[in-house]
Amino acid sequence: MSIQVSSSNNEVMQRSPLNRDGYLLRLLEQTGSPETDLELLRSLRSQSKLLIQEQAFPTTRDEEWRFTDLSSLLQVNFEARTSQSSVSSEQIAPFTLPEAAESRLVFVNGVYQPHLSLVKGLPKDLYVGSLSELLAGKQEEAIALQSRLSHYLGKQPGAAELFTALNTANLTDAAIIWAPKNLVVETPIHLLFLSTAAASPAFSQPRCLVVAEPNSAVTLVEEYVGLDEGVYFTNSVTEVWVESNAQVNHSRIQRESKAAFHIGKTAVSQARDSRYTCTAISLGGKVSRHNPEIFQTGEQTETYLNGLTIALQDQLSDTHSAIVYSKPYGSSRQLHKCIVGDKAHGVFNGKVFVPQAAQLTDAGQLNRNLLLSPKARVDTKPQLEIVADNVKCTHGATVGQLDADEVFYLQSRGIDAASARSLLVYAFAFEVVEQVAIASLQDTLTHFLKTQIP
Amino acid sequence: MIIENSEVILSVRDLTAEVDGNQILKGLNLEVKAGEIHAIMGPNGSGKSTFSKVLAGHPSYDVTGGEILFQGENLLELEPEDRARSGVFLAFQYPLEIPGVSNLDFLRVAYNSRRKHQGLEELDAFDFDELVRERLEVVKMNPSFLGRSVNEGFSGGEKKRNEILQMAMLEPKLAILDETDSGLDIDALKIVANGVNQLAKPDNATILITHYQRLLNYIEPDFVHVMEGGRIVTTGTKELAHELESRGYDWVLEAEAAEVAGR
Structure with missing residues (x-):
């Protein structure tokens, strides 16, 4: 059992000058996103490609990846698949939710599956669909939509981060949820991303965009499922915009195959008086990482981050969260729990930034870890950077075993x-x-x- | 009540036990027959709670000598869960909170494990529900407690009442109450004591481990034992408890020392 607890903030930015054998570039070429006429996608892709070329593949010498070794990822040559899969509705039945029987979008290996998706149970004013469908309408409408989307898609802070940029560089399609002003949606929306085993390991980059306009309310489930125990790599990015006084309740379930790699970003911007709740459960993956990043951009915003990691056998499951305040009267409650057994390894790093302007912030963070075996390991690091002087910020981390x-x-x-x-x-x-x-x-x-x- | 020639439920002979290498029990002897209520009193650190945990089979306590017979069988050979299924019940001083497990489900699992052991059919949810609602009366508990997580957010008194509810469901042969009275206000104490009195029958036995004579105003013991240094040093009737309350433990211990010296 090994425990590491510290609250220092030494961002060691050591990067190898070489692109680790050009792995990233090869990955980019492999993904070979199809040509597009859409200016929006073209510009996002080309900007991101430039960003990637400036970066190196992370190693454990990078502070952000100190406990999460990606070298096993480098051993595998992944290939993107763009064709429709043959997954049937019977195969997905075990993963559908009765509560969202007529409000789900299904993607297989990153590709949208219209025949498995269904949105008729949702209000007409709410847009739930794929980006490709959305932009396939009349040209004038598509241009107008592109202009609206361009304010949101790829515009969250942190877009330059390597894996986020890698996703954007390949941006072809996305799941879009767009709630107009004042619309309260009771029915939960299920975004189901399935992966299947294949002769050659697949690489898929799911993308979601959620926009909740002022005073709207949306509940969504974002779920990653491995249909069989194959080796593949999912690199997902979800952007959530919670406008003023809007509410988003977000459940994120990661149950990839035990042989899979999963890196996921959840980037959220919250305007004033908004409320965002994320409950992230990580069960699968050989090596997995989730980065929830919350940016409070207005006053009196509330953030609730709940996390549960279960890591068994030789799994490595990492959560790196960040809550970034910028205005007064904001609050956040974060609870992250890890259950680690066998020879598995859990990692939690929780950043909270409270700048001078964010007076009267009320931030609470608690990380509790349960180790089930002597060889299980957890590394936990609360990382609070507080500049404002009139705030309430608490954090705690515990590591224990089952009590006799x-x-x-x-x-x-x-x-x-x-x-x-x-x-x-x-x-x-x-x-x-x-x-x-x-x-x-x-x-x-x-x-x-x-x-x-x- | 003391009944002539009634069945011996518990027989403890020369029991020694240690925890983390420290010997706590140093030759304890006790015999408990059906129908009887025994109170064990004694100063802090005399080994009262250790005795209760050894009876229930806590893994941290090592029995180093002596024997415990429960209805004639060697209790020390049984795992804690098998002791419970055979009819040994320990009411805890600090009952555990179990978030996410409803009191009703917990009671049903515990109850059915005892039924199964007795060779009886497990009760289905419907029949069990009826039974448990009837038993709630024993400790005057509101049925809303059944839907709540086990002991989560319960007050001290509610937790102790919940222990007695579990006892009412499991109908043990031998109930051991480890300082069930400590920390209770007088109303809660009366409810708990009343519950214990209702459950004491001619065919079962009760051991009350307590620090305070107060409990014995509400539950009348047939025997009062005083523990000191890991042994029972004196046994008397309930008048002994009154005397302990007014004079403290020192005189008992001195009398014991004098008796040993005079031998």
């Missing part, structure tokens, strides 16, 4: 030791699971917790 007294209590009620441990692991995770806004997903996660953890 707790197991004994359950045994003393006739529950065998193995079931007692399983119940306690479930109880540890429950605080995060209950934040998932969809009942059927809670059930799925509960089942996973009760059956998949040794």
Whole structure:
């Protein structure tokens, strides 16, 4: 067991001068995004390509990747697939949500699947669909739409970060959710990204754009699923714009194959009086990383970040979060829990930036880690940078094992030791699971917790 | 109540036990028969709570000598869960909170594990619900507690009442209450004591481990034992408890020392 807790802020920017054997460029060429007439996509792609050429593939010498070694990714040659897959509605049935039976978009290996998607259960004013569909209309309309999209797509801070730029450089299609002013959408929207095993490992780069205009409310589930235990690489970017007084409730479920690589960015900008809740659950992937980045751009915004990581066998699961304040009266509540067993490795790094202008900020962060085996490892690093002087900022990190007294209590009620441990692991995770806004997903996660953890 | 020739439920002989290499129990002897209520009192650190945990099978406590027979069988051979299923119940001083597990589900799992052990059919959710609502009366608990997570957000008194509710469901042969009375206000104490009295039957037995004589105003013990230095040094009736309350423990310990010296 190894524990590393520190709150220093030494951004060591050491980059190798070479592009690690040109891996990135090869990856870019492999993805070979199709030609496009759309000026919006063309300019985003070309800007991002330039950004990538200035960067090197990260190593553990980079502070941001200190505990997450991507060298196993470099061993694999990935290939993008652009053709329609043969995934049937029967195959996706286990992953659909009854609550979102008529409000889902399905992508397979990064490609939109109109025959598996259904949005008729949603209000007409709400746009839910793929970018390609949206822009396939009449030319004048497409041009007008491009102009509206150009204010949002690829415009979140942090777009220059390598994997975000890699996604944008290949930008071909995206899942779009656009809620107009004052529209409160009760039905949850399910974005389902499936990956399948193939002869050659696939590389897919899902992209989502969520715009909640002033006073609107949206609930969405963004889910990554491996249909079989194949090797593939998902590099996803989701941009969420929560305009003034709007609300977005976002559940993000990552259950990729145990052999897969997954790197995901959730970039969120919140205008004044808005409320954003993200509950991110990471179960799959051989090596996975989630970067939630929240930018509070207006006064009195509320952010709730919940996270649950379960890492078993030889999985490495990393969460690097950032909450960036800029205006007064903002608040955030962050709870991140890791359950790490076998020889797995969990990583949590939680940044909170409170500049001088963000007076009366109320920020709370708690990271709790449960180690299930002597060889399990967790690295946790709260990283608070506070300049403003009239704020309330708290953080805490704990690392522990199952308590013998707790197991004994359950045994003393006739529950065998193995079931007692399983119940306690479930109880540890429950605080995060209950934040998932969809009942059927809670059930799925509960089942996973009760059956998949040794 | 003391019943002539009733079944011996618990027989403890020369019990020694240690935790982390420190010997806590140093030759404890106790016999408990069906129908009886025993109170074990004693100063802090005398080994009362250790004794209760050893009876229930806490893995941190190593029994180094002596024996414990439960209804004639070697209790020390059984895992904690098997002791519970056979009818040993320990009410905890600090009951555990279990978020996400409803009280009702928890009670049903515990209840059915005991039923299964007894060779009885498990109760389905419907029948169990009926039974549990009836037993709620024992500790005057509101049915809304059934839907809440086990002990989560419960007050101290509610947690202790919940322990007695579990006891009412499991109907143990031997109930051990480890300082169940500590930290309770007088109303909660009355409810808990009343519950214990209702559950004490001619065919079961109760051991009350307590620091305070106050509990014994509401539950009348047949025997009062004083523990000191890991042994029972004196046994008497409930009058002994009154005497302890007014005179403290020192005189008992001195009398014991004098008796040993005089031998």
